[in-house]
Amino acid sequence: MSLPATDSIIYLVRFPAPQTHYAEVEAVFPTAGQASIEVFMPVWTPGSYLVREFSRHLERFDATDADGRPLALTATRKNRWQIETAGAERVHLRYRIYCREMSVRTNWVDESFALLNGAPTFITLLEGLQKPHEVRLELPEGWTTTMTGLDAAVGGGAHHYLAPDYDTLVDSPILSGNPAVHRFDVDGIPHFLVNEGEGSIFDGPRAATDLEKIVQRYRGFLGSLPYSKYVFLNLLTEARGGLEHRNSVCMMASRWAASTRKSYVEWLDLASHEFFHVWNVKRLRPAELGPFDYENENYTRSLWIAEGFTDYYSLLMVRRAGLVSEAEYLGTEDPTSHTLSGKINEVQTAPGRLEQPVATASFDAWIKFYRPNENRDNATISYYTKGALVGWLLDARIRRLTGGAKSLDDLIRLACARWSGERGYTFEEFRSAAEEVAGAALDDFFRHTVFAAEELDYAEALDWFGLQFRANPESEKATLGIETKVDDGRLLVKAILRTSPAWMSGLNVDDEIIAIDDYRVHANQLTKRLENYHPGDRVTVLAARRDALLRINLTLSAERNKWSLEVSASATPEQRTHLRAWLSAPRP
Numbered sequence: 099m100s101l102p103a104t105d106s107i108i109y110l111v112r113f114p115a116p117q118t119h120y121a122e123v124e125a126v127f128p129t130a131g132q133a134s135i136e137v138f139m140p141v142w143t144p145g146s147y148l149v150r151e152f153s154r155h156l157e158r159f160d161a162t163d164a165d166g167r168p169l170a171l172t173a174t175r176k177n178r179w180q181i182e183t184a185g186a187e188r189v190h191l192r193y194r195i196y197c198r199e200m201s202v203r204t205n206w207v208d209e210s211f212a213l214l215n216g217a218p219t220f221i222t223l224l225e226g227l228q229k230p231h232e233v234r235l236e237l238p239e240g241w242t243t244t245m246t247g248l249d250a251a252v253g254g255g256a257h258h259y260l261a262p263d264y265d266t267l268v269d270s271p272i273l274s275g276n277p278a279v280h281r282f283d284v285d286g287i288p289h290f291l292v293n294e295g296e297g298s299i300f301d302g303p304r305a306a307t308d309l310e311k312i313v314q315r316y317r318g319f320l321g322s323l324p325y326s327k328y329v330f331l332n333l334l335t336e337a338r339g340g341l342e343h344r345n346s347v348c349m350m351a352s353r354w355a356a357s358t359r360k361s362y363v364e365w366l367d368l369a370s371h372e373f374f375h376v377w378n379v380k381r382l383r384p385a386e387l388g389p390f391d392y393e394n395e396n397y398t399r400s401l402w403i404a405e406g407f408t409d410y411y412s413l414l415m416v417r418r419a420g421l422v423s424e425a426e427y428l429g430t431e432d433p434t435s436h437t438l439s440g441k442i443n444e445v446q447t448a449p450g451r452l453e454q455p456v457a458t459a460s461f462d463a464w465i466k467f468y469r470p471n472e473n474r475d476n477a478t479i480s481y482y483t484k485g486a487l488v489g490w491l492l493d494a495r496i497r498r499l500t501g502g503a504k505s506l507d508d509l510i511r512l513a514c515a516r517w518s519g520e521r522g523y524t525f526e527e528f529r530s531a532a533e534e535v536a537g538a539a540l541d542d543f544f545r546h547t548v549f550a551a552e553e554l555d556y557a558e559a560l561d562w563f564g565l566q567f568r569a570n571p572e573s574e575k576a577t578l579g580i581e582t583k584v585d586d587g588r589l590l591v592k593a594i595l596r597t598s599p600a601w602m603s604g605l606n607v608d609d610e611i612i613a614i615d616d617y618r619v620h621a622n623q624l625t626k627r628l629e630n631y632h633p634g635d636r637v638t639v640l641a642a643r644r645d646a647l648l649r650i651n652l653t654l655s656a657e658r659n660k661w662s663l664e665v666s667a668s669a670t671p672e673q674r675t676h677l678r679a680w681l682s683a684p685r686p
C-alpha cells in the first residue's frame with residue numbers, strides 16, 4: 099500500500115478466501131519518532147454492554163517497517179501489543195481475523211458478503227484515538243458494493259473511507275457484497291435501506307417506503323435530522339437483533355420478516371427502535387456513556403432511559419406514522435412482546451420485577467442482562483421493557499399534570515436540546531428537566547418506578563387515556579409454573595418461576611417430566627394434559643433427575659395473568675381526545 103501523507107492510521111482490509119471466513123488486515127501506524135508504540139483493540143462495543151474479548155478472534159500478527167523488515171512485537175495484555183519501531187516512521191501491522199459470528203456486534207465473512215464492525219476489527223494506537231482513520235477494502239471478485247455510514251475518502255476510489263477519529267470508525271459497521279440497496283430522501287438527506295439476503299422474498303421497496311414514513315415522523319417529532327446520510331444495514335440472515343450508530347444501524351432479521359403481518363410489524367418496530375437511537379443514546383446520552391473506555395465496563399444506571407424510552411417510542415412512532423392500528427399498537431388481540439400489552443405482560447409475569455430495581459438492572463447489564471441464566475425472570479427485570487413502561491407512565495403523568503398541554507415528547511425535545519453535545523446528562527439533570535416540563539416534583543415517581551423493585555401502578559395512565567385491561571380467561575387454567583423444552587424427545591424443565599408450585603415443591607431445572615399421576619406425559623402433551631386439571635388440584639409428578647426417578651407432590655396453581663389493554667367502551671369524549679393526542683400526535 100502507498101505511504102500515508104498525514105499522520106492518519108490506515109487500514110487495508112482484504113478477503114482473499116472469504117469462504118474460509120477470514121478478513122486480513124494491514125494497519126499502518128505513524129510512530130512520531132518513538133522507540134516503541136502500543137496498540138490495542140476494544141474488549142466491548144458501545145450499545146452492547148458486555149465484555150466480549152474481541153481479540154480472541156485474531157491470528158498471525160506480523161509487524162514490519164515500510165520495507166518489510168521485521169519489528170519486535172510483544173503482547174502486553176489480552177488486547178494490547180507493543181511494537182519496537184527501530185526508528186521507522188511508520189509501523190505496518192498485519193493480522194487476520196476469524197469472522198464467523200452472526201450478530202450485530204461481531205464480524206461475519208463468507209463467500210457472499212462481509213459484515214465488519216469496528217471494535218472487533220480495527221487495532222489502533224493507544225494514544226491515537228483522535229487521529230483520522232482511513233479504511234480501504236479490497237473485495238473478492240464478483241462483489242460490487244460496500245455500504246457504511248462512513249464518509250468516502252476524499253480523492254479515494256471505491257470502497258475507500260475516512261473516519262475523523264476512532265470513535266467514528268467503531269460506530270460505523272461496514273457491509274460488502276452484493277446487497278439490494280433502496281434509497282429514499284427526507285429533507286434532501288439520503289437514506290439507504292441495504293438488504294443482504296433480500297432475494298425474491300423480502301419486499302425491499304415496500305419496506306423502504308414504510309421506513310421513509312417512520313423517518314418523516316421522527317423528523318416531525320424532533321425537528322431535524324442530525325446527519326448527512328443514514329444507512330439501514332438490514333441483514334436477512336435468520337439471526338436477530340439491532341445495534342445503533344450515529345448515522346447507521348446494523349439489524350438482523352429473517353428473510354421472511356415481511357411475509358406475515360406480525361413479523362413485519364416486529365421488523366418495523368426494530369427499525370424504529372434503532373432509528374430513535376440516532377437521538378436517544380447516540381446524541382442524548384447518559385454522562386457515563388462517553389467518552390468510551392474501550393477496555394473496561396462503562397457503568398450507567400440510566401439505560402431505562404437510553405433503551406427503555408427508546409423501546410416505548412419504537413412502536414408508538416410506527417403507530418404515529420400510520421403503519422399499525424391503535425389495537426395493534428396496544429396489543430389488544432395479540433399482546434406480543436413489541437406491543438404495549440406485551441411489555442406489561444413481560445414485566446407483570448416476571449417475579450424479578452419485585453427483586454431488582456430497573457436502575458440496578460441497568461448498572462448490572464454487564465454481568466446480568468447479557469448473561470441470562472435459567473433464573474433470569476426470577477432475579478432480574480429488563481431495563482428495556484420496564485423502562486418502556488416507566489416511559490409510558492411518565493408520559494401519562496406529565497399529560498395529566500399539564501392538562502394535556504405537555505407530554506414526554508416535550509421532555510425528549512428539551513433533553514435533546516440540552517444534552518446532545520460533548521457532555522451527557524446525569525439522572526438528577528434528567529429528573530429536573532422532567533419536573534420543569536411537568537411543572538411539579540417527580541422525585542416520588544422516580545423513587546417508586548426506577549429506584550425500587552415495586553409494582554408499577556397503571557391506574558393513572560389507564561384513566562387518562564380511557565383504557566382498561568381485558569378480563570382474563572387464563573386464570574382458570576392450571577399450571578406447574580414452569581417453562582419446558584424438548585430435548586431428544588424428552589420433556590425437560592427449562593425454568594421455574596419463583597413462588598410457583600414447582601418452585602415450592604422442589605422440581606428442578608433440567609428435571610425430565612415423565613408422568614403426572616402415574617400417566618405418561620409425552621414431550622408435546624403437557625399443556626393438553628394439564629387441561630384435565632384445575633388450579634388447586636393435588637398431583638404427583640414423576641420426574642428423572644441425573645438418571646434417578648423421583649416423585650414430587652404439588653398443588654397446581656392458576657396460569658399467569660395475560661394483560662391486554664383495550665379502549666374502554668365507557669371512555670369519555672375527553673379520554674378519547676387524550677388517546678388521540680397520544681397515538682396520533684400532530685407535528686409540533
Ligand SMILES: [Zn+2]
Binds near residue numbers: 404
Ligand atoms: Zn436499543
